[in-house]
Amino acid sequence: MNVQDRRRILGPAGAKPLVFANAEAKEDKTVKEETQLNKNLSISLQRGIISNANGSSIVETSGISLLTSVYGPRSTRSMSFEPRATLNIILQSNKFDTSNLKEISNFLISVLQCCVCLEKYPKSGIDLFINFNIEDEDELVQYIPIMIMSCMIALMDADIEVSDIIGGLTIDHTAVCLGQNGDQLLGLWKDPSSDEQDALVLNETIAKCQEQYSSSRQQLIEFISNC
Amino acid sequence: MTDIVEDTIDIHPVSFAPEVLARISPELSLQRHLSLGFRPSLKGFEEFREVELNEDHLSRYGVEHKDNSIIGSNVLKCGKTFVVTTITGGIIEDSTIYKNEENELISLDDTKKTDLTNYTSVFPVVEVERGRAGACTDEEMTLSQKIYDSMLHSKLLPKSSLKIEPGIRITDDDGTMEIIYSDESKQHSAEENSFKTNRKWSYLLYAKIKVFSRTGPVFDLCWNSLMYALQSVKLPRAFIDERATDLKMTIRTRGRSATVKETYDILSDSSKQYPLNLNKENIAFASNYGTITLDSEAKLTEEADEEDIDMDAVETILLADLDTESEETSVNTTLSIISNDKGDLKHVSILGGDANISPDNLRKSILLAQQRAKDLKDKL
Numbered sequence: 188m189n190v191q192d193r194r195r196i197l198g199p200a201g202a203k204p205l206v207f208a209n210a211e212a213k214e215d216k217t218v219k220e221e222t223q224l225n226k227n228l229s230i231s232l233q234r235g236i237i238s239n240a241n242g243s244s245i246v247e248t249s250g251i252s253l254l255t256s257v258y259g260p261r262s263t264r265s266m267s268f269e270p271r272a273t274l275n276i277i278l279q280s281n282k283f284d285t286s287n288l289k290e291i292s293n294f295l296i297s298v299l300q301c302c303v304c305l306e307k308y309p310k311s312g313i314d315l316f317i318n319f320n321i322e323d324e325d326e327l328v329q330y331i332p333i334m335i336m337s338c339m340i341a342l343m344d345a346d347i348e349v350s351d352i353i354g355g356l357t358i359d360h361t362a363v364c365l366g367q368n369g370d371q372l373l374g375l376w377k378d379p380s381s382d383e384q385d386a387l388v389l390n391e392t393i394a395k396c397q398e399q400y401s402s403s404r405q406q407l408i409e410f411i412s413n414c
Numbered sequence: 415m416t417d418i419v420e421d422t423i424d425i426h427p428v429s430f431a432p433e434v435l436a437r438i439s440p441e442l443s444l445q446r447h448l449s450l451g452f453r454p455s456l457k458g459f460e461e462f463r464e465v466e467l468n469e470d471h472l473s474r475y476g477v478e479h480k481d482n483s484i485i486g487s488n489v490l491k492c493g494k495t496f497v498v499t500t501i502t503g504g505i506i507e508d509s510t511i512y513k514n515e516e517n518e519l520i521s522l523d524d525t526k527k528t529d530l531t532n533y534t535s536v537f538p539v540v541e542v543e544r545g546r547a548g549a550c551t552d553e554e555m556t557l558s559q560k561i562y563d564s565m566l567h568s569k570l571l572p573k574s575s576l577k578i579e580p581g582i583r584i585t586d587d588d589g590t591m592e593i594i595y596s597d598e599s600k601q602h603s604a605e606e607n608s609f610k611t612n613r614k615w616s617y618l619l620y621a622k623i624k625v626f627s628r629t630g631p632v633f634d635l636c637w638n639s640l641m642y643a644l645q646s647v648k649l650p651r652a653f654i655d656e657r658a659t660d661l662k663m664t665i666r667t668r669g670r671s672a673t674v675k676e677t678y679d680i681l682s683d684s685s686k687q688y689p690l691n692l693n694k695e696n697i698a699f700a701s702n703y704g705t706i707t708l709d710s711e712a713k714l715t716e717e718a719d720e721e722d723i724d725m726d727a728v729e730t731i732l733l734a735d736l737d738t739e740s741e742e743t744s745v746n747t748t749l750s751i752i753s754n755d756k757g758d759l760k761h762v763s764i765l766g767g768d769a770n771i772s773p774d775n776l777r778k779s780i781l782l783a784q785q786r787a788k789d790l791k792d793k794l
Contacts (some may be wrong), residue, residue, distance in 0.1 A: 194550050196558050198537035202504040202618050205483055205650065207474075208583075208681045237627040238494045240545060254626070258545030277547050281500070281622070282482070314545055318624070320498060321472060323480050 232336075232410045234344040242345025246337040250323035251330060255337040257345040259313035272308035274300055276338070280319035283327055291327055291334075291376075298355075298364045298374040299338060304348040313347060328378045331355050331362035336407060343411060354403045356396040361389070363396040368404075440740035445712035448731065455493075455738050460778075462701070462735040462786060463493040465638070467793055470646040472500055475687060486647030486690070490639040493737060497635050498624045499643040501536070505578065505652065505680050508614040534573050535566040536619040536644070540636055543626050557633055561623075561640065564752060568696050568760040570644075571619075575691035578615040580680060581653040593653045593683060615680060617649055619690075630737035633750060634700035638790060641697055645794065647690040650682035698754040699787040700761075703779040704733045704745035705769045732775045734782055747771060751783040755791050759783075 191197075230248050237243035240256035247253075260272055276295050278288040303313070315338055324330065332355035342349055353366040353373060364374035372393065436443040436454060447454045457463070470476040472487035486501035540557040541550070565571065581595035621643065623636045708729040736745060746767025752760040759780070764771060 194555055195539050196537050196562050197539070198504065198618050198620060199506055202506040203680075205485070205503040205505065205682045206680075207481075207483065207650065207684045208653075236496075237543070238629060239627055240543075256543065256545065256626075281502075314547075316543065316545065316547075318543075318626075321480075323482065 230406070232340060232407075234340050234414060240345075242341045242343070242347070244337050244340035244344060245320075246333050246340065247321070248333060250321065251333050252319075252321035253330070253333055253337045254318040254320055255334075255341040256316045256318075257313065257341045257347065258316070259345070260308040260311035260347065261314075262310060263312040265310075268310065270309050271305040272303075272311045272313050274303060274305065274313050274315070276315045276317065278317045278319070278334075280322060282319065282322045287327055291331070294374060294376055295331075295334060295338065298335065298353065299342075301366060301371075301373050302339075302349045302351040302353045303342060304350055307348050313342075315341065326360065326378055328357055328360055328362045328376055331364070331376055332357055332403070335364060336403070339407060340410070352404055352407055354400055354407065356399055356403065358392050358395050359388075361392050363393055365396060365400045369397045369400040436740055441744040442712055444706075444740045444744045445709045448706070448708060449713040453733065453738075454740050457735075457737075459731055460734045460782060462789075463737060465790060465793065466491040467642060470643075472498075473646065473648075474684075475648040476646070485649065485687075486643050486645075488639050488643035488646060490635060490642065492635050494627050494629050495632065495635060496626050497632070497639040498626070499636075499639040500622050501643050501647050502620045502622070503649065503682075504618040504620060505615050506618055508616050530566070530569075532573055533566060533569045534571050534576065535562050536571070536621045536640070538562055538565075538621040538623055538636075538640065540623045541625065542628050542632065543624065544628070557623075557636055560633060561621075561637060564637070564761045565640075568698060568752065570693050570696045570698075572691070572693060573616065576617040576619070576649075578617060578652050578680070580615065580678075581651060581683075583653050583655045583681075585656070593651075593686075595651060595653075595686075613678070615652070619644075619647070629739070630742050631702055631748075634702050634735075637700040637752065641699060642794065644690065644692060645697070648687040649690055650684065651686040651688070652680050652682050654678050654680055695758075696754070696760070697791070698752045698758070698760040699790040700750065700752045701734065701783045701786045702736055703749040703751070703775075703782070704736045704741065705730050705747045705749075705771055705775055706733065706745050707769045730769050730772060730775065732778055734779070734786075749776075749779050751779060753780070753783040753787050755784065755788040757781075757784040 230246065233245040235243060236245060236254075237256045240258055242257040244255050245252065246255075263269065263273060274296050276292045276299070278292050280288060305313075317334055317337065319330075322330075335353060335355040339349070339352060339354075351366045353364060355362055355364040355374075357363075360378050362374075362376040363372065364376075365371065366373045375389075375393075430438065432443065435446075444454060448459075452458060468489035468491075470487050471478065471489070472480075472482075473484040474480045474482055475485065476487065483502050484500045485503050488497075488499045490497045490499070538558045538561045540554045540561070542554055542557075544551070579596065581593050581598075583591055583593045585591050621640055623640060625632050625636065708731060710729075733741065733745060736742060736748065746765070747769040748765045748767070749771070750761070750763045752762075754760070757780070762780075
């Protein structure tokens with residue numbers, strides 16, 4: 188019996204998870220790079236699939252499938268008066284470390300706080316759960332644009348007021364979150380593993396993202412208006 | 415004398431929209447629906463929800479080749495609810511495996527002990543999404559335990575099918591690697607003989623069952639999804655690197671005596687795999703039923719005054735595939751049956767509530783369970 192967690196049936200403590208010898212990893216990478224170029228073209232959006240949540244969405248690309256559910260605005264347990272709603276994002280993944288997920292979750296909260304009208308919902312909490320159903324991409328930074336898109340659709344599905352449609356893009360291991368038609372930079376995430384970049388390169392990356400931002404925003408607006 | 419003032423009070427009947435009544439008084443709403451001959455979900459009494467299956471899309475051996483550690487998967491959609499089951503594997507040395515189960519079975523007689531100890535179960539973790547984070551709920555714990563026990567006792571998964579016969583990875587002088595499996599090639603008998611060990615390993619299977627959009631009892635959905643997922647499981651061939659075969663580790667106990675322990679790092683072959691061998695005749699599917707006594711007072715009749723309602727007559731009806739909040743809260747007498755398509759029962763649990771389960775209803779539910787199992791089996 189597992190001593191750490193008596194609530195779940197986790198199997199014998201001495202077991203080791205399967206480790207796959209990746210002899211073919213190098214061959215796969217070239218295929219992955221090719222598909223990455225076409226990623227924006229093949230994106231599938233759905234909303235309103237979870238009946239007991241206030242809002243939900245599924246956003247899928249070739250290697251990522253995220254299911255987001257929104258619960259709220261609902262009353263908080265806090266005894267003191269809160270003039271604004273509290274936003275909470277919980278990421279559930281089998282692949283990534285909890286510490287990394289926590290960091291991404293804090294990043295997403297700070298980005299989404301810029302567009303969700305939290306002052307409209309005093310004394311309440313809005314909880315977003317993001318489930319990683321398919322997680323073939325190895326870098327968390329690749330998930331950020333999809334997560335933002337998924338959160339936006341789910342929030343709108345839950346009829347929660349937003350002031351802007353924000354979006355994110357990932358170029359060269361850097362995720363850039365933009366709002367206000369691409370004029371406002373809301374957040375920047377760089378994976379710690381990626382190489383150091385100077386300010387000039389970073390500026391170029393942001394400029395590239397701004398160019399592409401309008402197309403991803405348009406895609407989202409089209410989806411929402413067709414619903 | 416005081417004057418008696420006679421005020422007339424008009425009493426207006428209050429009426430609610432069906433969806434409002436369902437929230438205020440789920441039992442009355444259910445009874446009203448049942449008296450009209452259908453259920454709040456507009457299903458018939460013995461009607462099941464349609465089940466949709468997704469092919470094995472999530473595992474590394476699925477439709478699209480992936481580089482993850484999932485070895486079998488299934489997505490099952492039933493009504494609004496959907497269940498995502500992913501199966502991952504682990505490796506354990508046989509000496510430490512299943513000690514608990516053997517201890518538990520000591521009190522049983524020998525024949526039963528040898529019978530059941532030849533089988534094993536998966537280790538399931540059920541998560542029902544409800545918009546709350548933190549410790550698992552009672553329902554999740556009960557579901558996981560019930561799945562574990564039912565799987566073990568249904569004798570679906572023989573221990574022999576999880577045995578590992580590791581191969582050896584040999585690196586040639588020019589740096590090319592080759593993996594030799596004793597049952598595949600006989601020409602390398604020399605290398606094979608050089609590696610001999612008394613130690614045995616087995617695979618373990620872990621199932622993560624995630625339930626989204628829960629609308630009613632979910633045990634049968636979790637079980638059925640697990641059945642489909644298990645049938646898609648492929649186990650990788652495992653091997654030990656030749657450099658690791660003679661690796662020994664010195665262990666000191668109390669600073670005096672030193673013992674030598676061999677350590678093996680078992681790796682899984684990413685190119686070779688074989689399907690999990692299940693006891694196919696024991697593949698069974700779950701379904702749930704409830705019985706409820708019809709309340710003659712809740713009956714909606716147009717000519718209520720004229721009709722003579724017999725208050726003593728008790729009519730009990732059987733409902734198949736319980737769903738929606740009103741059924742879950744009002745139907746207290748429930749049956750859960752795991753049966754295969756031939757009608758062999760693997761698990762039956764009856765929870766007695768306020769309604770009697772007549773032999774007729776019991777018979778009917780067993781028959782329905784068999785038919786349902788047949789339908790579900792044909793979906794693959």
